Amino acid sequence: MHVSGTSPVTPVTVLGLGAMGSALATAFLDGGRPVTVWNRTPARADALAARGATRADDARQAVTAGELVVLCVLDHTAAYATLGAIGDALKGRTLVHLTNGTPAQAREFAEWATQRGARYVDGGIMAVPPMIGGPGSLVLYSGDRSALEEHRAALELLGAARWLGDDPGLASLYDLALLSGMYGLFAGYLHATALARTEGGSTREFTDELLIPWMTAMMSGFPDWARQIDSGEFGPASSPLAMQATAFVNLIEASTAQGVDPALMIPVQELLNRAVSAGLGDQDSPALATLLSGPGKEPVR
Numbered sequence: 001m002h003v004s005g006t007s008p009v010t011p012v013t014v015l016g017l018g019a020m021g022s023a024l025a026t027a028f029l030d031g032g033r034p035v036t037v038w039n040r041t042p043a044r045a046d047a048l049a050a051r052g053a054t055r056a057d058d059a060r061q062a063v064t065a066g067e068l069v070v071l072c073v074l075d076h077t078a079a080y081a082t083l084g085a086i087g088d089a090l091k092g093r094t095l096v097h098l099t100n101g102t103p104a105q106a107r108e109f110a111e112w113a114t115q116r117g118a119r120y121v122d123g124g125i126m127a128v129p130p131m132i133g134g135p136g137s138l139v140l141y142s143g144d145r146s147a148l149e150e151h152r153a154a155l156e157l158l159g160a161a162r163w164l165g166d167d168p169g170l171a172s173l174y175d176l177a178l179l180s181g182m183y184g185l186f187a188g189y190l191h192a193t194a195l196a197r198t199e200g201g202s203t204r205e206f207t208d209e210l211l212i213p214w215m216t217a218m219m220s221g222f223p224d225w226a227r228q229i230d231s232g233e234f235g236p237a238s239s240p241l242a243m244q245a246t247a248f249v250n251l252i253e254a255s256t257a258q259g260v261d262p263a264l265m266i267p268v269q270e271l272l273n274r275a276v277s278a279g280l281g282d283q284d285s286p287a288l289a290t291l292l293s294g295p296g297k298e299p300v301r
């Protein structure tokens with residue numbers, strides 16, 4: 001079967017109707033697409049059926065109904081379980097797989113799906129369910145580019161669609177990289193507010209008046225960090241790592257003395273100490289990148 005390409009009537013199938021899958025299906029319905037849905041626990045399709053989605057009896061029937069098949073379940077084990085009994089139903093269809101996973105899992109899934117005749121696009125959703133279809137929603141994609149472009153109009157109903165390359169693992173790699181940035185930010189925020197409130201201060205006031213402006217000012221240096229990391233040439237240090245390692249001892253000691261668990265900060269202290277031991281004490285923060293990974297390589301685009 002040759003897939004005809006996205007038109008407003010291109011039928012879409014959504015497999016997996018958890019919080020995210022339901023939001024995806026809702027966005028396709030709101031965009032006027034014919035949508036067929038299936039979920040392991042059938043009751044989760046009720047609300048979507050009431051909004052006009054067609055409910056399939058099983059995953060095979062659901063896949064057969066769609067030209068664009070979107071899969072979004074808990075993890076890759078669930079993804080294989082969902083598609084395990086569909087036989088050759090994927091043949092000629094585009095499978096867009098939005099389940100969170102690792103680059104290796106995405107590549108393995110791409111092979112599994114293409115062996116069954118599907119055109120495979122992997123994706124990473126950079127949004128929470130209420131954001132889907134709204135202005136802040138972004139979905140990263142990699143894999144079969146022509147399949148993505150054919151269905152771009154439909155996929156943009158979910159959020160902005162950012163293409164990363166032919167390697168199906170790239171969307172997952174960048175998804176996890178962005179999540180790393182988010183969790184690092186969350187860790188810093190949580191430790192900072194825990195420390196500040198030990199003397200009875202208002203977390204709200206500290207956050208609004210001091211922490212957000214401070215973190216924003218610090219982030220404005222990232223483009224210059226990125227330039228240095230890309231070039232491998234690190235500029236003169238205004239905040240040498242040896243000085244930072246010394247000051248960091250105070251951060252850990254004060255946290256402990258104030259009754260705040262320093263667990264989130266200890267890995268940073270260890271990295272600073274490792275940098276000094278490695279002879280990087282006179283360099284600035286971007287040089288820490290050399291301790292975390294090698295020179296890296298250009299993504300295949």
Ligand SMILES: NC(=O)c1ccc[n+]([C@@H]2O[C@H](COP(=O)([O-])OP(=O)(O)OC[C@H]3O[C@@H](n4cnc5c(N)ncnc54)[C@H](OP(=O)(O)O)[C@@H]3O)[C@@H](O)[C@H]2O)c1
Pocket residue numbers: 016017018019020021022039040041044072073074075077078079081082098099100101125126127128129
């Ligand atoms: N929610 C978010 O904020 C968010 C943001 C970005 C990305 N994501 C990613 O989106 C994916 C789905 O997340 P979610 O929030 O929708 O999770 P969720 O609400 O917990 O839903 C999990 C889904 O996976 C299905 N499932 C679990 N195990 C299964 C199995 N063995 N066989 C078949 N289906 C199975 C569930 O079916 P049942 O209903 O039958 O249990 C349900 O449809 C995850 O990979 C998540 O990391 C989520």
